[in-house]
Amino acid sequence: MTHKIAILGASGYTGAELIRLIATHPSMEITALSADRKAGMQMGDVFPHLRHLSLPKLVKIDEIDFTHVDLVFCALPHATSQAVIKKLPSKIKVVDLSADFRLRDLAEYEKWYGKPHSAPELQGEAVYGLTEFYRDDISAARLVAGTGCNAATGQFALRPLIAAGIIDLDEIIIDLKTGVSGAGRSLKENLLHAELSEGAHAYAVGGAHRHLAEFDQEFSAVAGRPVKVQFTPHLLPANRGIVATVYVKGDPKVIHKTLADAYKNEPFIVMLPFGEHPSTRHVRGSNFCHVGVVGDRIAGRTIVIAALDNLTKGSSGQALQNANLMLGEDETAGLMLAPVFP
Structure with missing residues (x-):
């Protein structure tokens, strides 16, 4: 069976990554692609690395006929996703790559994203999309919320340890470095080559990063008590990749x-x-996450390091992994590409 797929927001990095992955999928066909400013253009003109593929032209969302669409990947900005998804036919399965449905508590969403949630009726049915830990729920879901890429990396390093009760929950530090594509494709002065290259810097220092809301939600649920971690992200002059160095107390x-x-x-x-x-x-260009453990020179302290590609396992690859489950396909379909090296 071939599943008909639409990608909304296809002119961004995660949209292009979805297309790259679905191109090798044995049972998915892309039937619609949307964009805003680039509506009317061919994907091969927006992303020349996709020129070899036969793809539909980019159109506005309201020009898409969703009658025969089985699943929508929504790669739109935060807040925009809510407004679009609540207007889609209820029969369509949706994987949302934005932050709009990640937080179960609507008050927490408003706190971290600065505005009330506009589709609270959908929040109750949304399933958090960290595949390895919500597999059964995702398989039965209509709406899945993809995780933040930083949030996914930290959780792969920590969730089993918190669940097993083998680390000090009040002494967790996540020091994370990420590539610039995690900031999206919009033009921003601080992401210009001359502003970013030949240096690295911390940002959202002291607890200002929105992915902390996911850490709070997920780690507290696993532990059965409030858990708050220290988390500092750093921006690297690299296109792709996240490496999280996590410091914990434990054997x-x-x-x-x-x-x-x-x-x-x-x-x-x-x-x-x-x-x-x-x-x-x-792990570059792949859906793999590598995890390593090293003992610290101080007895009873441990360093856990996780690395993944923010555009693949941290976003579009995870989205496809979830879509496979939602559509009853092999979870690994379209995702076993080896990392690109060097």
């Missing part, structure tokens, strides 16, 4: 075994041998 060998046991049957989570640590260059 390093026990931590490594706990993570290895948790991920032993996961197709996309690769545990490295004890003492080895990952690099973004080894």
Whole structure:
């Protein structure tokens, strides 16, 4: 069976990444692509690396006939997604790549995103899209909310440890570095080459980053009590990739075994041998997340490092992984591409 797919917001980085992945999918066909400013253009003109593909022309959302669409990937900005998704036919399955349905508490959404949620009636049915931990719920869902890319990386390093109760929940530090594509494709002065290259800097320091809301929500739910982590992201002069260095109190060998046991049957989570640590260059362009554990020189302290590609496992790859489950397909379909190296 071939599933008819629409991608809304296809002229952004995550939209282009979805197209790249779906191009190798055995049972998905892209039948509609939307854009705002670039409506009327061919995808090959917007993204020349996709010129070899036969794709529909970019159109405005209200020009799309959703009659025969099975699933929509919504790669639109925050707040815009809510307004669009609530107008879609209820029979259509939706994977939203924005932050609009990630937070279960509507008051928390308003706190972190600065405005009331405009589709509260849909929030109750949305499933959080961290595939490895919500697989059964995602399989039965109509609406799945993709996670933040930083939030996913930190959770892969920590969720099994919190669930097992083997680390100090009040002493968790996440030091994270991310590539610039995580900021999207819109023109921004601070992302110009001359402003960004040959340097790195922290941002949203002291608890201002919106992905903290996801950490608070998910870690507290796993622990059964409030959990707040220290989290500082840094912007790197690199196109892709996230590496999170996580500092915890706990026995390093026990931590490594706990993570290895948790991920032993996961197709996309690769545990490295004890003492080895990952690099973004080894996951680039893939749906894999590499996790390593190293003991600190201070007894009882451990360093857990996770690396993934923010556009793939952190966003569009995760979205496709979820869509596969929602449509009853093999979870790995279209996603087993090896990382690009060097």
